[in-house]
Amino acid sequence: MIAASARNNAEWCDAMCRAHGIPGVFGERAWTSEQRTPPLYPDAVTLSPYATAREVLDGIDRTAPGCSVKDSFGRLDLSADGFDVLFEARWIHRPATLAAPVTPDDVTWRPVRTAGSLAAWEEAWSGGDESLAGLFRAELLADRATTVLVGTADGGTRTVAGAVVSRSDSVIGVSNVFSVDDADLERAWSGCLGTVARFWPGIPVVGYEHGDSLEAASRQGCVPGPALRVWLAS
Incomplete structure (x- = not known):
């Protein structure tokens, strides 16, 4: 795996x-x-x-x-x-045999379809960090293996969470899971994983996490596995 x-x-x-x-x-x-x-x-x-x-x-x-x-x-x-x-x-690895997490009723999850919506998603994801402006370009929306998911509240007027889904032959990759309110990170994971199970049923979910996000993902059925390491030129 x-x-x-x-x-x-x-x-x-x-x-x-x-x-x-x-x-x-x-x-x-x-x-x-x-x-x-x-x-x-x-x-x-x-x-x-x-x-x-x-x-x-x-x-x-x-x-x-x-x-x-x-x-x-x-x-x-x-x-x-x-x-x-x-x-x-x-x-992390979430087996396809597990039941889908419960998606919070007050948050609606859907794919991002337009460049404007992607820019708003990025603003929420980065917390307004200008150094990351333009990282998620509109060309991603044309990539058939990539889906950017957004969770909105108040009738779709407020972005509260999001994630990126990357589809491969045998697994679904989940990354960039975020919650605008850090206290709701577990709700972001449950909403994201519930949406993935609805759109792409029967496929295991993979990714990697650390810290609070790893703990939140684990509580939603993601099993922690071996470690990876990122090296940076000094």
Whole structure:
């Protein structure tokens, strides 16, 4: 399941990069980007526990600041190559056999369909962080494997939560789950997972999380798995 999760996550990273005009390359054991990727997105993602440092680093731009590598299997040690561990997280997996979580009645979940709605979603997701403005480009709306979900209240006038869904052959990836009110993070997870179960029934959900979001996802049936590690050039 970790290999499928890593592949799904790399496909989402590739979709984000392509939306910015930066095509990535899928190799046998790693996905890499020769150009610097958008903020918060890695320059490489390992697809196999046997990926080597050279297979990862030789395919990315290490000259510009901000180079990062997502080691999906926590096997690499890039410290000798000038990288420090940025953070660690754990893969999550929600079996398709589990009953769908209950979606809160006061929040309506639906796909984002327009560029204007996507911009409003991004504003809520980022908390108004101007450094992240324009990260989620309208080109994502044309990607058939990507669906941006928004949770709204008060008759659709107020965005309260959201998530990104990335579809692969055998799994559904969930990322960027947020709640405008941090106290409602578990409700955001239940609403998101309930919507995924309704739109794409019978498919396991994967992703990775840490901290409060990992705890909230776990309470909604997501099983924590092995650790992954993100390295950042120092």
